[in-house]
Amino acid sequence: MVIQxxxxxxxxxxxxxxxWAISFQPVLGQGTQKPVxxxxxxxxxxxxxxxxxxxxxxxxxxxxxxxxACAMLAATCTMWDVLSWGGETQALIYNPHTKEVxxxxxxxxxxxGATAAFFKDQGLKFPPSFGTQAAVTxxxxxxxxxxxxxxxxxxxxxxxxPAIEMARGYPIEAQTANAIENDKExxxxxxxxxxxxxxxxGEEREAPYPGxxxxxxxxxxxxxxxxxxxxxxxxxxxxxxxxxxxxxxxFYTGDIAAELVRGVKEQxxxxxLDDLANWSVKIEKPLQxxxxxxxxxxxxxxxxxxxxxxxxxxxxxFDLKGMGxxxxxxxHTLYQAMNLAFADRDFYYGDPDFAPKSxxxxxxxxxxxxxxxxxxxxxxxxxxxxGNPYPYQGENNPYADxxxxxxxxxxxxxxDADGEVSDSFLxxxxxxxxxxxxxxxxxxxxxxxxxxxxxxxxxxxxxxxxLSQRMQSxxxxxxxxPFNVVAPGKRPRVTLTPSxxxxxxxxxxxxxxxxxxxxxxNLLQFFLNxxxxxxxxxxxxxAANMNSYQMQAAFGNHEIKPGAMTLSSETPPWxxxxxRQMGYAIxxxxxTSGPINAIWMDWKHGTFWGxxxxxxxxxxxxx
Numbered sequence: 001m002v003i004q005x006x007x008x009x010x011x012x013x014x015x016x017x018x019x020w021a022i023s024f025q026p027v028l029g030q031g032t033q034k035p036v037x038x039x040x041x042x043x044x045x046x047x048x049x050x051x052x053x054x055x056x057x058x059x060x061x062x063x064x065x066x067x068x069a070c071a072m073l074a075a076t077c078t079m080w081d082v083l084s085w086g087g088e089t090q091a092l093i094y095n096p097h098t099k100e101v102x103x104x105x106x107x108x109x110x111x112x113g114a115t116a117a118f119f120k121d122q123g124l125k126f127p128p129s130f131g132t133q134a135a136v137t138x139x140x141x142x143x144x145x146x147x148x149x150x151x152x153x154x155x156x157x158x159x160x161x162p163a164i165e166m167a168r169g170y171p172i173e174a175q176t177a178n179a180i181e182n183d184k185e186x187x188x189x190x191x192x193x194x195x196x197x198x199x200x201x202g203e204e205r206e207a208p209y210p211g212x213x214x215x216x217x218x219x220x221x222x223x224x225x226x227x228x229x230x231x232x233x234x235x236x237x238x239x240x241x242x243x244x245x246x247x248x249x250x251f252y253t254g255d256i257a258a259e260l261v262r263g264v265k266e267q268x269x270x271x272x273l274d275d276l277a278n279w280s281v282k283i284e285k286p287l288q289x290x291x292x293x294x295x296x297x298x299x300x301x302x303x304x305x306x307x308x309x310x311x312x313x314x315x316x317x318f319d320l321k322g323m324g325x326x327x328x329x330x331x332h333t334l335y336q337a338m339n340l341a342f343a344d345r346d347f348y349y350g351d352p353d354f355a356p357k358s359x360x361x362x363x364x365x366x367x368x369x370x371x372x373x374x375x376x377x378x379x380x381x382x383x384x385x386x387g388n389p390y391p392y393q394g395e396n397n398p399y400a401d402x403x404x405x406x407x408x409x410x411x412x413x414x415x416d417a418d419g420e421v422s423d424s425f426l427x428x429x430x431x432x433x434x435x436x437x438x439x440x441x442x443x444x445x446x447x448x449x450x451x452x453x454x455x456x457x458x459x460x461x462x463x464x465x466x467l468s469q470r471m472q473s474x475x476x477x478x479x480x481x482p483f484n485v486v487a488p489g490k491r492p493r494v495t496l497t498p499s500x501x502x503x504x505x506x507x508x509x510x511x512x513x514x515x516x517x518x519x520x521x522n523l524l525q526f527f528l529n530x531x532x533x534x535x536x537x538x539x540x541x542x543a544a545n546m547n548s549y550q551m552q553a554a555f556g557n558h559e560i561k562p563g564a565m566t567l568s569s570e571t572p573p574w575x576x577x578x579x580r581q582m583g584y585a586i587x588x589x590x591x592t593s594g595p596i597n598a599i600w601m602d603w604k605h606g607t608f609w610g611x612x613x614x615x616x617x618x619x620x621x622x623x
Contacts, residue, residue, distance in 0.1 A: 038607060048076055112271075150192070160584055193459045218462045263462065362392035593613035
């Protein structure tokens with residue numbers, strides 16, 4: 001009897017150790033597909049090897065992390081790394097001199113004539129996904145110049161040098177070349193896009209071949225105009241800031257603006273000269289929460305970033321580490337916390353410069369999070385409604401009646417509200433961009449998630465500028481989201497969401513990811529991988545994540561998939577069984593981490609640890 005008890009105890013301990021080993025395999029030295037990057041002076045990471053090289057070139061010229069980030073932004077836009085020069089730029093910057101984090105809002109706005117009635121008259125449920133009427137005003141040129149002027153050291157000429165060389169011609173990589181070929185029928189609709197993207201028009205393959213030198217003479221001319229304007233202003237005795245402003249003005253009010261608007265109008269678009277002239281970059285104070293002594297910063301509610309902060313507030317009420325990494329209980333708890341936070345995102349987030357104003361004080365209060373955490377039960381709830389944060393900021397909710405059956409009512413807007421995750425749905429839901437993180441020994445830290453103008457993009461006249469497709473992130477009915485109904489001059493609520501974390505007043509992490517509505521899901525799990533489970537930055541970028549689709553997609557038909565979940569194909573069978581019993585519809589994929597890029601600051605040794613995703617072509621260089 002004693003021997004049997006001992007055997008049972010040993011068997012029990014064996015299973016505990018086995019479960020622990022499987023759950024913590026990234027921590028146990030199983031290895032990563034990419035090595036950790038190490039640097040003492042600087043680090044530059046982005047979505048393409050040539051983009052990271054551009055950042056390294058700027059650091060070698062004596063630039064700081066902001067200069068390098070701007071160079072990486074310019075290079076990746078020129079490479080059409082799922083974005084272009086007519087897109088939008090969102091950034092968080094830690095300023096070592098003021099010890100503050102600042103937010104860069106360089107998101108374009110809906111142009112004149114872009115109203116809900118305009119799109120409804122075309123028989124649309126949401127604004128279009130492609131074409132000139134999908135475009136908000138370009139934000140990236142203004143965002144880049146503003147970051148450089150306010151926080152950089154080098155000239156626009158120096159920072160744009162890699163991008164200008166690439167516009168003259170660079171060996172195009174297979175990913176972009178094949179994307180052009182796959183979308184060539186749509187590209188042929190737009191004359192200026194056809195001219196740029198299809199150098200072999202009429203042949204069997206009309207896109208560039210991988211490795212072929214891809215030239216963009218119109219974009220080259222536009223970038224050279226910006227540099228020439230800066231140089232002329234400096235020769236006239238203007239200050240560095242005034243010279244950069246002159247380049248900014250030429251893009252938004254000068255001959256570049258005139259040609260861009262002409263090209264847009266010719267192709268049926270809405271953007272006017274006044275739309276460009278009246279737009280400006282916003283320097284903002286970001287939102288912030290504290291999780292176990294770590295201050296996490298995200299941009300305001302015109303992004304989905306606050307949903308990560310809300311999720312952390314909810315999860316503080318649970319012992320996540322005790323659950324075990326990617327155990328069924330851990331995955332379920334994360335899914336439900338995100339479910340609650342994203343339900344609030346879907347209803348309450350929008351441009352803070354327009355009425356109604358989002359109740360962010362209530363949404364980010366710890367007391368509201370505790371109330372929301374009590375809704376998490378042992379089963380998935382596919383009908384999660386937005387909550388009522390207004391009492392937590394001393395106000396009455398003007399939308400209380402609308403919330404009661406909100407989720408069920410929303411499904412009438414969704415063409416395919418079931419748990420099946422098709423490839424076409426996933427392509428929209430996880431629509432990618434790139435990410436940029438950089439830091440230097442002076443203490444500057446930058447996290448950027450730029451986007452917009454991805455292939456297939458409309459190019460605006462002879463500017464070489466690909467237009468944004470961000471209009472689709474608006475809604476047309478206040479029943480869906482009263483805070484995000486399209487209106488001229490308004491910014492859509494976007495998925496783009498850079499992240500910074502500080503500990504004891506010092507930068508700890510810069511992290512960002514591409515992937516549409518999965519961005520803050522992946523970033524949340526990346527953060528917890530480090531903070532709760534002790535992974536290093538590369539392990540955390542590669543670690544298996546869970547992805548939920550139980551929220552409104554920000555693209556296409558804004559579909560929702562209640563209970564749908566993607567897990568790693570290596571998920572153990574007992575975890576799969578538990579989650580299915582909890583009400584989840586699961587599919588499995590080899591790689592689920594998302595293309596996360598990040599830098600961890602090792603203040604003990606005065607060095608940087610970089611993690612460059614193994615998801616695609618992300619690449620980093622440190623020194």
